[in-house]
Amino acid sequence: EERFGLRLVTGFAMTETGHFSTTSPDDPMRYRASGRPVPQYEVAVVDADDNQLPAGTVGELAARPLVPGVMMTGYHRQPEVTRAAFRNGWFHTGDLATIEADGYIRWVDRVADAIRRRGEMISSTEVERAVCELDAVAECAAVGVPSELGEEEVKLAVVPESGRTIxxxxxxxxxxxxxxxxxxxxxxxxxxxxxxxxxxxVNKHRLRDTGSPTVLDLAGSG
Known part of the structure; x- marks a missing residue:
């Protein structure tokens, strides 16, 4: 913004829906903010039963058009995938988000990448962001793996910077x-x-093995 003398805006869009939310140039930038819904869409955050959740609560982001012709009608020759995405009058994006009290959408994670541990929903991207603050880390990925206590444990896959060690x-x-x-x-x-x-x-599915001899159990370290 300083270099080019302009204001940046962010939004949320998918191939299936087009652009259904945007920030305003007059609003200050917010971390992971996708703005408010555009007039052509109704947007909600829902639970597993498609009940709309209160402001600030993490759930799946869902949308439905308020005018014709702005959203796809289904996936080509994939009726089962279409039925899974379109449920109870909503198109399910596969993204976790919150809608704040002022209507701003805040993206959290992909549903498939979120980690469930001790009754808490963990954003894999929040864990990755924290780990990548270390100078020795070039990139990393956080995934959920089965826990002997039920739900999941967090596994990190980390790539060191060239010439550095972790x-x-x-x-x-x-x-x-x-x-x-x-x-x-x-x-x-x-x-x-x-x-x-x-x-x-990142192909996170390939990172979910904990039986490899290269995997360190941090519970027994430090």
Missing amino acids: DPDTLKRHCEATLPDFCQPRYLEILGELPKTATHK
């Missing part, structure tokens, strides 16, 4: 200082690179 105890202390107790990683795997999809997104 000290597990340093990483563990950093997480303890920057993340809530329920977000603390249980497992750590140090890799040369993260597996990626054809579209260069």
